[in-house]
Amino acid sequence: MSQQALLLVDLQNDFCAGGALAIAEGSQTVSIANQLIALFQSQGSQIIATQDWHPADHGSFASVQNTVPFQQGTLAGLTQTWWPNHCIQHSHGAEFHPQLNIAAVSHITQKGCQQEIDSYSAFFDNGHRHNTGLDEWLRQHHVSHLVIMGLATDYCVKYTVLDALTLGYHVIVITDGCRSVNLQPSDSKQALEEMAQAGARLMISAEFISESTD
Numbered sequence: 618m619s620q621q622a623l624l625l626v627d628l629q630n631d632f633c634a635g636g637a638l639a640i641a642e643g644s645q646t647v648s649i650a651n652q653l654i655a656l657f658q659s660q661g662s663q664i665i666a667t668q669d670w671h672p673a674d675h676g677s678f679a680s681v682q683n684t685v686p687f688q689q690g691t692l693a694g695l696t697q698t699w700w701p702n703h704c705i706q707h708s709h710g711a712e713f714h715p716q717l718n719i720a721a722v723s724h725i726t727q728k729g730c731q732q733e734i735d736s737y738s739a740f741f742d743n744g745h746r747h748n749t750g751l752d753e754w755l756r757q758h759h760v761s762h763l764v765i766m767g768l769a770t771d772y773c774v775k776y777t778v779l780d781a782l783t784l785g786y787h788v789i790v791i792t793d794g795c796r797s798v799n800l801q802p803s804d805s806k807q808a809l810e811e812m813a814q815a816g817a818r819l820m821i822s823a824e825f826i827s828e829s830t831d
């Protein structure tokens with residue numbers, strides 16, 4: 618049987634108000650996540666969360682590279698944006714948002730754990746050198762359809778969605794459940810267009826919920 622699962626991307630303190638890499642309105646996605654969680658729970662569907670989970674000396678941190686955040690450089694042979702220290706393993710910033718109904722989550726995928734390379738996608742590091750095991754987990758649970766939302770639209774959501782499509786999943790992106798870093802003001806729009814171009818269906822949560830409860 619083909620199953621649909623909810624994939625919540627990086628709903629962690631550091632990406633929300635007051636966090637080390639706070640995304641504008643990031644916290645506003647949490648109530649949408651909880652509504653979708655309730656729906657998926659009622660349908661007996663799997664709910665998965667990803668967690669950015671960096672060692673304290675992660676190579677994506679500007680501090681580690683003796684440079685300033687939000688500039689670009691090279692890490693592991695790949696173009697890399699330098700970030701403020703964020704989502705350090707076992708820190709408060711790496712914890713899920715306190716309002717998120719994390720008790721309902723059946724599987725957590727941690728990523729960005731290797732010092733020498735960043736990992737935006739829930740499936741692979743940025744060089745596609747190692748996989749996180751999520752694809753295998755989803756296949757074991759017969760999941761073929763993913764409903765994806767979270768932070769940030771222009772990084773971890775985008776690369777998760779593009780990898781999911783390449784791996785053959787059907788993907789719906791819940792647009793009002795996503796917010797962008799927006800280093801450039803158009804990054805959000807561009808990321809959504811890229812995901813749609815690649816085959817993702819874009820929906821707002823109300824539309825998805827009403828379609829699912831018909």
Ligand code: VGL
Pocket residue numbers: 627632669700737768769770771772773774
């Ligand atoms: C993310 C930048 C650095 C994300 C993670 O979750 O989108 N962005 N690490």
Ligand code: ZN
Pocket residue numbers: 669671677700703704729
């Ligand atoms: Zn990160």
